[in-house]
Amino acid sequence: MKKVAIVGCGAYMDSGYGCPGEWRCLKAAALGEGKFEEAAAVVAFVKCECPGRTLAPNTGMAIKLGQIKPDALYLSSCLVNAKPGCPYATAEDMARILEEKTGIPVVLGTHPYS
Numbered sequence: 001m002k003k004v005a006i007v008g009c010g011a012y013m014d015s016g017y018g019c020p021g022e023w024r025c026l027k028a029a030a031l032g033e034g035k036f037e038e039a040a041a042v043v044a045f046v047k048c049e050c051p052g053r054t055l056a057p058n059t060g061m062a063i064k065l066g067q068i069k070p071d072a073l074y075l076s077s078c079l080v081n082a083k084p085g086c087p088y089a090t091a092e093d094m095a096r097i098l099e100e101k102t103g104i105p106v107v108l109g110t111h112p113y114s
């Protein structure tokens with residue numbers, strides 16, 4: 001089974017409305033729905049914190065401490081599809097930085113649920 005790490009938007013998760021990371025990404029990974037082409041094991045879940053400067057090191061630390069290298073990193077749907085969007089970086093910029101720092105491919109988006 002493919003191993004994945006998910007990155008969520010902490011500003012959205014902390015609002016407590018809709019999804020503080022409690023089920024949507026996890027359901028999509030478990031069932032292989034949305035951007036997951038098959039059922040996947042979530043081996044890390046990282047919360048981005050504004051302004052996002054700690055995202056790459058925190059993701060790297062989660063991978064290091066978990067001792068399981070993910071096959072792919074997923075930026076959550078709440079991060080990628082945010083309206084209004086992140087004021088600090090685009091999802092594409094975040095993906096590029098994460099790919100450069102970790103060497104792991106990044107997928108934009110996770111679940112298809114509203």
Ligand code: SF4
Binds near residue numbers: 048079085087
């Ligand atoms: S930096 Fe952007 S993506 Fe990260 S928590 Fe803040 S608003 Fe969300």
